[in-house]
Amino acid sequence: MNQIWPLPGGVHPEENKAQSMQLPLGEISLPSEMVYPLNQHIGAPAKAIVAVGEQVLTGQLIATARGMISANIHASTSGTVSAIESRQLPHPSGMNGPCIVLTPDGKDESIDFERNENYLELERDELLEKIRNAGITGMGGAGFPTAVKLNPRDEISTLIINGTECEPYITADDMLMQTRADDLIKGTQLLAHLLGNPERALKRVVIGIEDNKPDAIAAVKAAAKETNVEVATFPTRYPSGGEKQLIYILTGQEVPSGQLPASIGIVLQNVGTTVAALEAVRDGKPLIERITTVVGKSLGTQRNIRVKLGTPIQHVLKEHAFNEREASRLIVGGPMMGFALEQDAAPVIKSTNCILAPSKQELPDPPPAQACIRCGMCAEACPASLLPQQMYWYTMAEDYDKLEAHNIRDCIECGACSFVCPSNIPLVQYYRAAKGTMRQIAIDKEKSDRSRQRFEFRQERMAKAELEKEAKRAARKLAAEAAKKKMAEAKASAIDATDSDDPAAAAVARAKAKQLSPEEQKGKLERALSSAQSRLEKAQARLAEADEERKPQLESKLKQAELKVQESLKKLKDLDLNGDNTATSNNTVETNEVDPNDPVAVAIARAKAKMNMDPREKLEANIESLKKRLGTAEEKLAVAQAEGSDTAAALQTGLEKIKGKITTVELELAALPQNSAKPETAPIEQDAASVAIERAKAKAAASASMSPEEKMREQVASMEKRLEKAKERLKKAETEDDKNVEAFRSATQKLEDKLAAARGELEALN
Amino acid sequence: MAFMKITSPHAHSPGNTGDVMKQVILACIPGLVILSYFFGPGTLINVVMASFTAVVCEAAVLKLRNRPIEFYIKDYSAVLTGVLLGLALPPYCPWWIVAIGSASAIILAKQLYGGMGYNPFNPAMVGYVILLISFPVEMTQWAPPRPLLEGGQALMGPMAALQQIWLGVSVDGYTAATPLDVFKQNEGKLLLENMYREAPIFSNGSWAGAGFEWANLGFLAGGGYLLYKKIFTWHTPVSMLATIVIMSFIFYDGGSSNSGGSATFHLFSGATMLGAFFIATDPVSSAVSTRGRLVYGAGIGLLIYLIRVWGNYPDAVAFAVLLMNFAAPFIDHYTLPRTYGHEQSRRATEKQE
Numbered sequence A: 001m002n003q004i005w006p007l008p009g010g011v012h013p014e015e016n017k018a019q020s021m022q023l024p025l026g027e028i029s030l031p032s033e034m035v036y037p038l039n040q041h042i043g044a045p046a047k048a049i050v051a052v053g054e055q056v057l058t059g060q061l062i063a064t065a066r067g068m069i070s071a072n073i074h075a076s077t078s079g080t081v082s083a084i085e086s087r088q089l090p091h092p093s094g095m096n097g098p099c100i101v102l103t104p105d106g107k108d109e110s111i112d113f114e115r116n117e118n119y120l121e122l123e124r125d126e127l128l129e130k131i132r133n134a135g136i137t138g139m140g141g142a143g144f145p146t147a148v149k150l151n152p153r154d155e156i157s158t159l160i161i162n163g164t165e166c167e168p169y170i171t172a173d174d175m176l177m178q179t180r181a182d183d184l185i186k187g188t189q190l191l192a193h194l195l196g197n198p199e200r201a202l203k204r205v206v207i208g209i210e211d212n213k214p215d216a217i218a219a220v221k222a223a224a225k226e227t228n229v230e231v232a233t234f235p236t237r238y239p240s241g242g243e244k245q246l247i248y249i250l251t252g253q254e255v256p257s258g259q260l261p262a263s264i265g266i267v268l269q270n271v272g273t274t275v276a277a278l279e280a281v282r283d284g285k286p287l288i289e290r291i292t293t294v295v296g297k298s299l300g301t302q303r304n305i306r307v308k309l310g311t312p313i314q315h316v317l318k319e320h321a322f323n324e325r326e327a328s329r330l331i332v333g334g335p336m337m338g339f340a341l342e343q344d345a346a347p348v349i350k351s352t353n354c355i356l357a358p359s360k361q362e363l364p365d366p367p368p369a370q371a372c373i374r375c376g377m378c379a380e381a382c383p384a385s386l387l388p389q390q391m392y393w394y395t396m397a398e399d400y401d402k403l404e405a406h407n408i409r410d411c412i413e414c415g416a417c418s419f420v421c422p423s424n425i426p427l428v429q430y431y432r433a434a435k436g437t438m439r440q441i442a443i444d445k446e447k448s449d450r451s452r453q454r455f456e457f458r459q460e461r462m463a464k465a466e467l468e469k470e471a472k473r474a475a476r477k478l479a480a481e482a483a484k485k486k487m488a489e490a491k492a493s494a495i496d497a498t499d500s501d502d503p504a505a506a507a508v509a510r511a512k513a514k515q516l517s518p519e520e521q522k523g524k525l526e527r528a529l530s531s532a533q534s535r536l537e538k539a540q541a542r543l544a545e546a547d548e549e550r551k552p553q554l555e556s557k558l559k560q561a562e563l564k565v566q567e568s569l570k571k572l573k574d575l576d577l578n579g580d581n582t583a584t585s586n587n588t589v590e591t592n593e594v595d596p597n598d599p600v601a602v603a604i605a606r607a608k609a610k611m612n613m614d615p616r617e618k619l620e621a622n623i624e625s626l627k628k629r630l631g632t633a634e635e636k637l638a639v640a641q642a643e644g645s646d647t648a649a650a651l652q653t654g655l656e657k658i659k660g661k662i663t664t665v666e667l668e669l670a671a672l673p674q675n676s677a678k679p680e681t682a683p684i685e686q687d688a689a690s691v692a693i694e695r696a697k698a699k700a701a702a703s704a705s706m707s708p709e710e711k712m713r714e715q716v717a718s719m720e721k722r723l724e725k726a727k728e729r730l731k732k733a734e735t736e737d738d739k740n741v742e743a744f745r746s747a748t749q750k751l752e753d754k755l756a757a758a759r760g761e762l763e764a765l766n
Numbered sequence B: 001m002a003f004m005k006i007t008s009p010h011a012h013s014p015g016n017t018g019d020v021m022k023q024v025i026l027a028c029i030p031g032l033v034i035l036s037y038f039f040g041p042g043t044l045i046n047v048v049m050a051s052f053t054a055v056v057c058e059a060a061v062l063k064l065r066n067r068p069i070e071f072y073i074k075d076y077s078a079v080l081t082g083v084l085l086g087l088a089l090p091p092y093c094p095w096w097i098v099a100i101g102s103a104s105a106i107i108l109a110k111q112l113y114g115g116m117g118y119n120p121f122n123p124a125m126v127g128y129v130i131l132l133i134s135f136p137v138e139m140t141q142w143a144p145p146r147p148l149l150e151g152g153q154a155l156m157g158p159m160a161a162l163q164q165i166w167l168g169v170s171v172d173g174y175t176a177a178t179p180l181d182v183f184k185q186n187e188g189k190l191l192l193e194n195m196y197r198e199a200p201i202f203s204n205g206s207w208a209g210a211g212f213e214w215a216n217l218g219f220l221a222g223g224g225y226l227l228y229k230k231i232f233t234w235h236t237p238v239s240m241l242a243t244i245v246i247m248s249f250i251f252y253d254g255g256s257s258n259s260g261g262s263a264t265f266h267l268f269s270g271a272t273m274l275g276a277f278f279i280a281t282d283p284v285s286s287a288v289s290t291r292g293r294l295v296y297g298a299g300i301g302l303l304i305y306l307i308r309v310w311g312n313y314p315d316a317v318a319f320a321v322l323l324m325n326f327a328a329p330f331i332d333h334y335t336l337p338r339t340y341g342h343e344q345s346r347r348a349t350e351k352q353e
């Protein structure tokens, strides 16, 4: 006998399994309509590939998987596609979703299934492909695509086949194990082959069955004789069949919080899934039917049936003499974790293991909850060793920090706590709500983190731009100053041409003050990196504990976070590599003696380089950068659309804008005269910078020879000109509703003041 | 056809909070019967009066608070509080003692904090302590147990009892010191051996004082029944009793006149067993996790011993329980169990530091 690690906690609800095992496995008639939800699994919904009116055969592919974590869907009978529309889903939310609706023709004509008895000779990838194509997903309830689970990145040492079926009432797996034990063993060997081939470390293959199914145990044990498949039995206790619980019972290992079983080298599959995988590779048969338990005292017949997927539950109930008035509710799944349906129009899907229609005596309406007396029975029952009563308390208090510290994320929502609570408190309901809120809070926090980061980047960028402008201005002034000085020296005149406070020096100083030191920059990058990393971790954690259906979404988010971390790391590395040479410049500045530590010099150089560029080049560079932005924007949009993110619309308009800009720039480029295409032939005098310098020189020369009065007049005149220009700009800004209007206005104001002062001085001189 | 939408789980174990309380009340019976055998009908009358007062007070407050009266009375928590208080009070104490104690337990200690489930302190013990501090004379007069009665004296009958309780007609000489009183007064006088021989309450008893030892056994039996019924776990009572035993061993000092008393003496006198299985296990005001309950129980045991041996009061269950009620939320923060998939247990205050 193998060692069994007893489950901590757990409960033993009335099993109620006998009633559905009295009759042999049954079949029911074809309904008048079949409904195939496009999303029967965890991951992206499948994409319909049939059109309304199309004839399809049994086993024909009608919707294909969209991406890795998704699954194909096949018609389970022949007929005509009558609609592709929103129908009620068999989902806890009770929502509607897109479904393919089929009107059976009653012939049940099938496509040819490609049989292959020597399937074990196929390549591993081929086998996986067959399982994927057959649309097989977890049939125990969760519905995770099986092929993905069979292709883990981690080394797998143990394969566990889950035949526990710990939920009361459900006997579908029991029936399967009794009737198809040989196929179960073959399927198990197939999965072991997939996980242990080539040369992996798979050591143990075990089928776990609760000891309340002696017939199934006997059948499976007989079939497993002389194979390396181990059959382990253990005491009946809910929820032994929970993934994490079964792993502990059979191996004594615990799946670390927030991780998948594969992380400790374990893969777990349901018995139904195992047989379906075998049928896929051996018989070439896609997943189009399953065994479902139909049970409950409001039914005339209680039994297991082999039912075609897509059969409306309504039809199943009708075939079992359902008495609506007696039913207290309608449950898909078991009484512990199943969900109640409001409508019976939803169909049987891949994960529907039980339809439970209890009578009012069987599962009466819950009595009103009493106060929690903190008796601790819930804590005794909790298989995850949580403190449900404390979690309940903090849920009521909305203290999410405390809930986090009480590990509410590790709650598997098994319902054992609610089951035993003498005060009849629907504890799980509270936890679900709290978890939802906590998820939302985490998302919100991430969003605000991101926008804060964006804001900081923007600030930095603006500061940089400002810095550049200032440097340019300083350069111009410096040039003018130099020219002035030269003039003065040449003339050997006694006129003092320089101001006492040197504006260029001041500008340099200011620029320097604004420039981030390399350390500061590094610090910033490091902060960005750590925040990106923490986001990545969070994303991973969330992924692990997320509802299965949100997984793919989260996964893409995770990818993004990973990219970001990498990017940050790279940036940081670059920074380290450059050491001190972390000047803001990333332009290729073609200067000979620019000190990279001097931002002013760099800026001057850059300005010069820009000036040296001819307009065509400039425009071309512009287009280049715009196109790059367009590329990234498109990528982002694609991601957003794939995720169904609500930022997609915003991204779309951004994209349009960039496109518009590109066209304008291109037009401008086209409009440029051809001759300017040869900047190297252009005489040096045409260079804007040189022109400015020349002009300044001339001005300085002129002013040197002028009388103070003339100088003043000159100044006033130039100021008047500047004022006019400023006013023009202001007006333009106002009409265009520019956000810099305020700045323009104050600049104009200042100029006016200055002009008035200058006029006053002039008056005084006269 | 629309069906009812309820979230899982749909199944529920039979029973409700009222059933739990009824079990506890039921488990008090052996102790009550033994008390009545040794001390007459006094305790039974206490229990009836106290529960009656408790239910009346509860109903009145619920009415004031606009709560459904029947729904809450049916949880039997008020009855239980009354029963426990009645068991703890000295037999044949005046009726108003019972009434005041029971009313303060329900109104002050329970309903003012929000009622069932929200009281930080054990209501019965709050009532008891209020009485003990306000009416020390009435609260320390115990009736003599059956073996101590003189030749002609009979055990108090129901009529005499009611007269004493309601009309204050006291029967002369019908009081006796409890074993804990005797022990306290003996401090520094006789060797324990001699005290056991000379004090009638001990010389008439078998191992820890006539009458009281049997009453304690009765409550131990009731507690065993509750453990068997899984009404509570063993952690609190066992750790409390174990602590008392350990303390007794350490401070026994061979039975001198300053000895702390033997383990048997402490386990089977006063309200030890009643406290261990019926008071300390009150879930509402105790610690929640199993580790927490070990600490909580040990704290109560320690305090009981300290107050009995070095404090001013002969018995200390009520004080010890109330003091540990104070500490329970604190204990809870540092005794979370280790959750599945976690290397270590966490602290509840983790996120706030």
Ligand code: SF4
Pocket: A371, A372, A373, A374, A375, A376, A377, A378, A379, A388, A389, A392, A417, A420, A421, A422, A423, A424, A425, A427
């Ligand atoms: S079982 Fe119910 S009443 Fe008891 S502690 Fe848990 S939540 Fe409270």
Ligand code: SF4
Pocket: A381, A382, A383, A384, A385, A386, A388, A410, A411, A412, A413, A414, A415, A416, A417, A418, A427, A428
């Ligand atoms: S639902 Fe959560 S808290 Fe309740 S028993 Fe299950 S795991 Fe524990």
